[in-house]
Each structure stands twice: as structure tokens, then as C-alpha cells.
Amino acid sequence: MYVLYAIISLTGLGLLLGLLLGVAGKYLKVESNPVVDEIEALMPGSQCGQCGFPGCRPAAEALAEGTAPATLCPPGGSALAEQIAALLGMELDLKDVQEPEALVARVSESTCTGCTRCFKVCPTDAIVGAPKQIHAVVADACIACKRCVEVCPTECLQMHPIEVTLRNWRWAKPRAAVLGELPC
Amino acid sequence: MLNGLGWLKPPRIRGGVHAEERKANTATQAIVSNFPLPKKLYIPLQQHVGKPAEPLIRVGETVLKGQLLAYSQGMISAPVHAPSSGTIVDVNDYPAPHPSALPIRMIVLETDGKDQWLELPEIGDPFQLSPENISLRVGAAGIVGLGGATFPTAVKLNMGRENHIDTLIINGAECEPYLSCDDRQMQERSEQIIDGVRLMLHGMETHHAVVAIEDNKTNAFYAMAAAARHFPAIKVMQIPTRYPMGWDRQLIRYVTGREVPVGCRSSEIGVTIHNVGTAFATHKAIRHGQPLVSRVITVSGGAVGKPMNVEVPLGTLIAELFAFCGVDSTQTARIVMGGPMMGDSLPHTGLPTVKATSGVLALTQAELKSTDEQPCIRCASCLTVCPAGLRPVDMANHIKANQLDAAVDIGLKDCISCGCCSYICPSNIPLVQYFKYASGEVAARQQAQHKSEQTKKLMAARQMRLERIAQQQLEEEQARIAAKKERERLQAEQETAAS
Numbered sequence: 001m002y003v004l005y006a007i008i009s010l011t012g013l014g015l016l017l018g019l020l021l022g023v024a025g026k027y028l029k030v031e032s033n034p035v036v037d038e039i040e041a042l043m044p045g046s047q048c049g050q051c052g053f054p055g056c057r058p059a060a061e062a063l064a065e066g067t068a069p070a071t072l073c074p075p076g077g078s079a080l081a082e083q084i085a086a087l088l089g090m091e092l093d094l095k096d097v098q099e100p101e102a103l104v105a106r107v108s109e110s111t112c113t114g115c116t117r118c119f120k121v122c123p124t125d126a127i128v129g130a131p132k133q134i135h136a137v138v139a140d141a142c143i144a145c146k147r148c149v150e151v152c153p154t155e156c157l158q159m160h161p162i163e164v165t166l167r168n169w170r171w172a173k174p175r176a177a178v179l180g181e182l183p184c
Numbered sequence: 185m186l187n188g189l190g191w192l193k194p195p196r197i198r199g200g201v202h203a204e205e206r207k208a209n210t211a212t213q214a215i216v217s218n219f220p221l222p223k224k225l226y227i228p229l230q231q232h233v234g235k236p237a238e239p240l241i242r243v244g245e246t247v248l249k250g251q252l253l254a255y256s257q258g259m260i261s262a263p264v265h266a267p268s269s270g271t272i273v274d275v276n277d278y279p280a281p282h283p284s285a286l287p288i289r290m291i292v293l294e295t296d297g298k299d300q301w302l303e304l305p306e307i308g309d310p311f312q313l314s315p316e317n318i319s320l321r322v323g324a325a326g327i328v329g330l331g332g333a334t335f336p337t338a339v340k341l342n343m344g345r346e347n348h349i350d351t352l353i354i355n356g357a358e359c360e361p362y363l364s365c366d367d368r369q370m371q372e373r374s375e376q377i378i379d380g381v382r383l384m385l386h387g388m389e390t391h392h393a394v395v396a397i398e399d400n401k402t403n404a405f406y407a408m409a410a411a412a413r414h415f416p417a418i419k420v421m422q423i424p425t426r427y428p429m430g431w432d433r434q435l436i437r438y439v440t441g442r443e444v445p446v447g448c449r450s451s452e453i454g455v456t457i458h459n460v461g462t463a464f465a466t467h468k469a470i471r472h473g474q475p476l477v478s479r480v481i482t483v484s485g486g487a488v489g490k491p492m493n494v495e496v497p498l499g500t501l502i503a504e505l506f507a508f509c510g511v512d513s514t515q516t517a518r519i520v521m522g523g524p525m526m527g528d529s530l531p532h533t534g535l536p537t538v539k540a541t542s543g544v545l546a547l548t549q550a551e552l553k554s555t556d557e558q559p560c561i562r563c564a565s566c567l568t569v570c571p572a573g574l575r576p577v578d579m580a581n582h583i584k585a586n587q588l589d590a591a592v593d594i595g596l597k598d599c600i601s602c603g604c605c606s607y608i609c610p611s612n613i614p615l616v617q618y619f620k621y622a623s624g625e626v627a628a629r630q631q632a633q634h635k636s637e638q639t640k641k642l643m644a645a646r647q648m649r650l651e652r653i654a655q656q657q658l659e660e661e662q663a664r665i666a667a668k669k670e671r672e673r674l675q676a677e678q679e680t681a682a683s
Contacts, residue, residue, distance in 0.1 A: 044636055044639065045636065045639060045640045045643065046639065046643075078586050079588075079629045079632065079633075082586075082587065082588070082589055083589075086589065094585070094586045094587075097586075123642075123643050123646065124639055124642040124643055124646065125642055125645070125646050126642075140635075141638070141639075141642060143635075143639050164284075164286065165286060165287075166280060166282060166284070166286050166288055168628070169282075169284045169286060170621070170624030170625065170627075170628060171283075171617065171620040171621045171624050172621060173583075173618075173621045174557075174614040174617045174618055174621065
């Protein structure tokens with residue numbers, strides 16, 4: 001008989017608490033931090049993990065909590081660091097920020113076997129091809145995440161620096177400032 | 185009555201410098217027209233703002249002077265014509281007349297020495313043509329702004345007509361030191377230039393033009409005033425000699441007293457500016473049907489033996505131009521295309537002259553500014569001379585610290601790279617070089633931002649596709665299981681029926 005009481009009371013308690021949790025979950029829902037959303041929108045979104053966090057969203061959360069520096073994202077470079085610092089009102093030291101080298105994947109046509117592995121892992125669908133046909137990279141869509149390089153069985157996919165043309169040529173920074181010889 | 189309040193009005197000239205002119209050795213001689221025809225001409229497909237022209241000739245074809253080589257594509261573009269008669273030997277990438285000398289597509293024409301014109305159409309009275317027809321012909325002649333901006337002239341004429349502009353300003357300021365090609369053209373070709381201005385007025389349906397000439401070019405002023413005396417619609421005026429007087433906003437402010445707001449085109453406030461060279465090219469195109477195939481170039485600088493203004497076919501290599509003008513290559517410390525203030529320094533002379541080339545300078549070491557940068561002494565000279573009213577020293581400090589957004593906030597995008605700040609700086613701080621670097625970097629960042637947005641879209645699209653495929657597979661699997669069950673049930677029914 002006591003067993004029955006115990007069962008009934010525990011079941012009732014469970015149902016009641018469950019109901020309460022359900023109601024709380026619906027009506028007292030905690031909205032996600034809007035700052036995190038804003039930071040995430042700024043980030044490259046390739047979920048590369050180079051910052052040490054499992055993706056862009058966790059990195060954005062760490063930034064919003066103030067446990068990570070604004071310069072954490074290597075692919076974003078100083079441009080992103082500046083935007084994040086402006087958004088969060090952080091002090092910014094850009095001395096150690098390395099500008100990301102612009103790379104693009106390229107298929108070596110002599111060794112490509114048309115195995116289709118690379119375009120299955122490409123996060124932006126930047127590789128086109130068909131089974132047993134030579135694949136090709138759409139350079140404008142490539143984000144240099146190097147996933148294709150890892151899966152390619154013949155090492156025919158390699159990262160190359162983006163070729164400088166008149167379209168993307170820029171003036172270099174005057175030298176004295178690069179060497180840091182003079183105070184600002 | 186309000187004249188007494190004149191001192192309350194904003195000043196008509198803002199900033200600027202008066203650099204040593206160094207024009208005398210070329211401005212006093214007539215334009216040389218006997219330049220020997222080069223063996224090969226290198227004609228870039230992009231000599232203008234906008235989309236490159238699309239070639240319509242094949243390698244091996246023979247062409248006549250003035251024949252269309254590449255047609256314009258898109259709204260803002262310009263065609264390219266053969267500067268002489270001969271054979272097309274290549275259409276390929278060659279070094280561009282640009283500080284980087286990176287390759288750009290060019291048509292290579294081997295000249296036959298005859299310099300034979302295409303049969304040119306007979307044109308009656310051009311003032312009987314409709315204004316639309318005028319801009320059509322100007323566009324087909326490949327005319328672009330010859331002051332150096334190379335914006336397609338036909339587009340500007342159309343914009344002027346659509347915006348009902350009231351004043352056409354003809355820019356004869358030529359404020360850059362060394363250059364005198366516009367000065368000489370105004371002296372020698374004043375009748376044709378004034379005719380070109382009348383044609384432009386007709387093409388834009390405008391009734392008022394002002395030819396603005398700096399007051400250091402008195403001969404040009406008198407020649408132009410004499411040529412314009414029968415045409416009351418055209419006023420020739422002198423403007424103070426001060427660099428950058430030829431900057432469109434400065435010129436508009438001085439001539440009309442109007443200020444072009446940031447981010448607006450001058451045609452939006454009722455003014456359009458064309459260069460005197462463009463007016464001459466318009467005259468040639470409309471009266472004689474000749475497309476733009478040559479231009480007058482000032483060759484000057486300390487290392488030039490015979491400095492001169494010379495008319496050369498477009499696509500002539502600078503090396504040949506220098507050989508003709510007796511340039512001492514051992515003395516040459518820097519080759520500059522354009523004027524010394526805004527021109528681009530070129531790495532070598534194997535580059536062609538283009539529609540934008542107003543001058544080519546071979547400067548000696550003595551003519552260059554020292555490059556040893558000293559600390560800023562807070563003299564504020566750069567603030568005084570900036571014609572755009574910016575704070576160059578503050579912008580440069582932000583850029584030095586890599587804070588480009590801060591530099592943009594205080595007006596980096598309004599910088600016109602005129603170089604007044606670098607010129608005046610007693611500490612040799614390369615201010616304008618910082619701004620050129622930063623402008624490029626800001627553009628690169630905008631592109632990166634755009635790419636990042638595209639990437640997110642692509643990733644979302646891929647995610648959706650993968651989910652759809654998974655969903656489809658799930659449905660197929662379920663359908664297969666259901667079909668199997670159905671089959672088994674039927675089989676069982678049949679078996680029971682049979683037993």
C-alpha cells in the first residue's frame with residue numbers, strides 16, 4: 001500500500017513540476033543575447049575553429065561575455081577586430097594582428113580523379129564537378145577553409161595565394177609606419 | 185545692396201597650393217606633329233572608366249586608321265579605334281600603364297607606315313542633328329574625358345541633357361605643374377575648341393558655357409576669347425592660378441558659387457565640366473567623323489633633352505616617346521604619367537600611352553621631394569591647404585594605428601588624393617600615400633564584407649539543400665518500408681486464401 005502512495009505522490013510531483021517547467025519554458029523564455037547575434041553576423045561564419053572555439057557562435061558568446069579578446073578571429077584580420085571592438089567598446093591593440101593571407105583552392109587537372117569527395121565537403125558549394133570528371137573551383141565562392149585539401153586522396157587540391165591583378169591591386173602602406181620607427 | 189556683405193560669403197577657393205609651375209619650356213613651343221609612326225602600337229581595351237571594350241577583330245586582319253577595333257559594352261564604356269593602318273598581330277595581356285605594370289588586355293597593331301584613314305562619312309550641318317544623335321556620335325568616336333578622368337563623354341552629355349543643366353564649364357585650368365598640353369591646344373586650336381564647345385552645348389541642350397582658364401595662361405585666354413567673340417553663349421574667363429583649381433568642385437565653386445554636396449554629381453546641381461581637349465576631340469568627331477586615335481602629350485622633366493608637346497597615336501610606347509624627346513635614362517630618377525602632383529609613377533618605359541595620358545615626365549633626383557619622414561611638428565599646414573576641408577594629419581595618425589574606420593569617419597572618402605598635404609608638409613610625411621593606401625584597404629574590406637555575406641547565403645543554401653535531400657531520403661525509405669509491408673500483407677493474404 002505504501003508503495004502505491006509513493007508511486008502516486010512521485011508521479012504527481014513529476015507531472016506538476018513538468019507542467020511548471022513547460023509553462024516557464026513557454027512564457028519565461030530567455031531571448032538569446034542580441035549582442036551575440038550582432039557579433040555572429042560580423043564574423044566570417046565558416047565555422048573554421050581557428051579561434052579555439054567550436055564555431056563562430058560560441059566565439060561570439062565568449063566575446064559578449066568578455067572572456068575573449070577582439071582579435072581572436074584569424075580569418076577576420078584587423079578589419080573584424082576593429083568592428084568587434086567598436087561594437088563592444090573594447091580597447092584594441094592591433095600590433096599583433098596578422099592580416100590573413102588571401103588564398104584560394106585550385107584543382108591540378110593532371111591529378112584529379114573525379115572522386116567527388118571535395119565538393120561534398122565544400123561548405124559554400126565552390127567546387128563543381130561530376131563523378132570521374134575533372135573538378136573545378138569557383139574562385140569567387142572559395143573561402144579558403146582547406147576542407148577539400150584534407151579529403152583529396154591525390155593531393156590535387158592545393159591552396160594558392162590569390163593572383164594580384166589590376167582589379168585587386170592596392171597601394172602598400174608607406175614604409176616608415178610599417179617599421180614603427182615614428183610615434184604617431 | 186548685398187554686395188557689402190560680400191565678406192560674409194564663404195571663400196570661393198578653399199585650400200590649395202601654388203607650386204613652381206615649370207611649364208615655360210614646353211608652353212612656348214608649338215605642338216610637334218611630326219612624331220615618327222611607331223612600328224607597333226599597344227592599344228589597351230580599357231582606357232576609360234567602366235567596362236573594358238570587347239574586341240571584334242581577329243589576329244591577322246588588316247585595318248585602316250580609325251577603324252573600330254573593340255566596341256563598348258554596357259552603359260558606361262567606350263569603344264577603341266585603330267590609331268593607324270596596319271595588321272593586328274596579337275590580342276593578349278601586356279603590362280598596363282599603371283604603377284603596378286600588371287598585365288591588361290591589349291590589341292597589338294603592326295603599322296604599315298601608310299597611316300591611311302578609313303573612308304570618313306560626309307557630315308552636313310551638325311546643328312541640324314538631334315542632340316541625342318550628337319551624343320551617340322561622340323560615344324561612337326570613343327571620346328572620354330581627356331583631362332585624365334576618362335569618363336565616357338557621351339554618358340556625361342546624356343546626363344547633362346536629362347538633368348537640364350544650366351552651365352557647361354570647359355576646364356582649361358591645367359593646374360598641374362609641368363603640363364602645358366591644354367595651354368598649347370587652346371592657343372593653336374582655339375577655333376576648333378570653341379566649335380567643340382558649341383557642339384557640346386547643342387548635345388546637352390544647354391545655352392550657357394564658361395571656359396575657365398588659369399591666369400598664368402594669358403596667350404591661351406586671348407586666343408580663346410578671340411575665337412569665342414561671336415558666340416555670346418560662350419564666356420571665357422580667367423581664374424586664379426592655384427593647384428588644384430582644375431578639381432571639378434573647386435572650379436564649380438569658383439565659377440558658379442555653388443557647392444557640390446558630398447556624394448552628389450555636379451550635374452545634379454546643374455553644372456557639367458568637360459576638358460578643353462575633350463571639346464577638341466568632339467569637334468573632330470562631329471565635323472570630320474574622326475574617332476579619338478591620337479592626343480597631345482606633354483613630355484617634360486629635368487631628364488628630358490627636348491621637352492615638348494607632341495601629338496602621338498594612342499598606344500605609342502613611352503620608350504619611343506622618350507627616344508624622340510631625347511630623355512637621358514641615366515638621369516631619370518622617376519617616370520611619371522600625368523602631372524607631378526596626382527600622376528602615377530611608372531616602373532619602366534615599356535608601357536603604352538593611353539587616352540588618359542596628358543603628360544609623361546622624366547624627373548631627376550633633384551626634382552623629387554625628400555622621403556626621409558620626420559615627426560609631425562603640428563604646424564597645421566596640411567589643414568590649411570586641403571581643398572576638401574579635411575584634417576590630413578589626424579587621418580594619417582588613425583591610418584598609422586590601423587584604425588581605418590576612424591579615418592573614414594573624419595572624411596577619408598572625401599579625399600581626392602590631390603597631394604597638397606604631402607607637398608606642403610615640412611616633415612616629409614607621406615600623407616597622401618597613407619590616404620591612397622587606406623582607400624584601397626577600405627575598398628578591400630568592403631569587398632571582403634560583401635564576400636562574407638555571399639558566403640553566408642551559400643552556406644544557408646547548401647544547408648537547406650542537404651536537409652531537403654535528407655528529408656527526401658527519409659520519405660523514400662518510409663515509402664519503401666510501407667510498400668514492403670503491403671507486399672508482405674498481400675502475400676500473407678494470398679497464402680491464407682490459398683490454404
